[in-house]
Amino acid sequence: MKSPEENPRFMFYRSLLILLPTALALAAIAYWLYPRGPDAATIRAAYDTPLPAESAPLRVYHLGHSLVGRDMPAMLAQLAGSGHAYDSQLGWGTSLKEHWEPDLKINGFAQENDHARFRPASEAIGSGQYGAVVLTEMVELRDAIRSHDSAAYLSRWAGLARSAGPETQVYLYETWHRLDDDQGWLARLDKDLRRYWEDGVLLPDLRHSGSDRRPVRVIPAGQVMARFVRAIEQAGGVGNIADRYALFALEPSGKQDLIHLSDLGAYLVALTHYAVLYRRSPVGLPHRLMRADGSPADAPGPEAARLMQEIIWQVVREYPKTGVGS
Numbered sequence: 575m576k577s578p579e580e581n582p583r584f585m586f587y588r589s590l591l592i593l594l595p596t597a598l599a600l601a602a603i604a605y606w607l608y609p610r611g612p613d614a615a616t617i618r619a620a621y622d623t624p625l626p627a628e629s630a631p632l633r634v635y636h637l638g639h640s641l642v643g644r645d646m647p648a649m650l651a652q653l654a655g656s657g658h659a660y661d662s663q664l665g666w667g668t669s670l671k672e673h674w675e676p677d678l679k680i681n682g683f684a685q686e687n688d689h690a691r692f693r694p695a696s697e698a699i700g701s702g703q704y705g706a707v708v709l710t711e712m713v714e715l716r717d718a719i720r721s722h723d724s725a726a727y728l729s730r731w732a733g734l735a736r737s738a739g740p741e742t743q744v745y746l747y748e749t750w751h752r753l754d755d756d757q758g759w760l761a762r763l764d765k766d767l768r769r770y771w772e773d774g775v776l777l778p779d780l781r782h783s784g785s786d787r788r789p790v791r792v793i794p795a796g797q798v799m800a801r802f803v804r805a806i807e808q809a810g811g812v813g814n815i816a817d818r819y820a821l822f823a824l825e826p827s828g829k830q831d832l833i834h835l836s837d838l839g840a841y842l843v844a845l846t847h848y849a850v851l852y853r854r855s856p857v858g859l860p861h862r863l864m865r866a867d868g869s870p871a872d873a874p875g876p877e878a879a880r881l882m883q884e885i886i887w888q889v890v891r892e893y894p895k896t897g898v899g900s
Contacts, residue, residue: 612780620780620789624899627853631657635698638710639668640834641749644689648866649844653859661693669712670727699731702739706851710747715770725778732779732790746776747793753832763800791897793850795843798889802882813875837872842882849890853898857883
């Protein structure tokens with residue numbers, strides 16, 4: 575008869591028993607270190623009460639990358655009118671971590687920030703001089719969450735803003751992925767808000783000090799795009815916007831850019847920012863605006879502009895995390 579030590583089943587279970595304490599210890603460490611979201615009651619308490627409409631012009635800081643760009647904040651300033659001011663720090667595909675850590679390279683820093691609206695992010699957000707700080711994360715968002723610790727760095731930037739400015743409201747700008755995404759562009763917009771933008775980036779911040787009274791709100795540009803694109807494509811086009819591609823730029827060669835905004839897309843996203851930041855209806859706002867360099871932007875026709883404005887107001891009022899309220 576074989577001794578217990580020679581029995582393969584015995585050896586297998588003994589190995590499990592030896593490894594079990596180590597596995598439990600690692601699981602406990604991961605539980606405490608890995609950012610996790612709050613329970614449903616905490617989320618409701620944070621977001622069920624809408625914010626009042628802004629009655630005065632805002633000073634806004636934009637931190638992000640080329641899906642912010644120069645033209646969209648300039649269009650927002652025109653929509654908001656006299657007194658609205660803004661500054662920014664951008665990069666090429668830059669994560670919140672790369673903006674935060676001084677020893678990490680920001681690709682395209684010199685090119686993207688070569689304008690009068692640039693202000694270094696840590697200095698600006700730490701100054702407490704902004705009524706609104708708008709943050710966004712790099713895409714591919716899955717990679718950002720996995721490799722750039724998105725939730726932790728959102729909380730670091732939000733914490734800096736909250737501690738520096740007693741009235742500063744922080745926003746997470748939800749963007750989009752490439753039009754040729756293998757899961758489907760609209761499908762990603764439908765799924766990613768909850769599984770990545772909320773669960774992977776936004777909601778873990780509710781565990782941090784000060785977030786219960788000033789949670790990070792959301793500018794749901796991706797959700798607006800999805801609803802607007804469905805509306806225009808179901809209608810077979812509206813005015814000078816035939817389909818989703820009209821919202822995206824053309825490269826210098828004339829090839830379709832699959833992720834960066836055209837003037838029409840920038841207008842849609844600027845309107846969305848306006849509706850959330852000011853908590854006012856964008857219906858009736860001007861649709862002929864200027865780019866950041868002062869040149870006339872390509873404008874949506876009146877019918878398409880009206881449809882954009884109406885859809886935006888529907889989306890931001892239906893989604894409690896905007897702070898707009900129904």
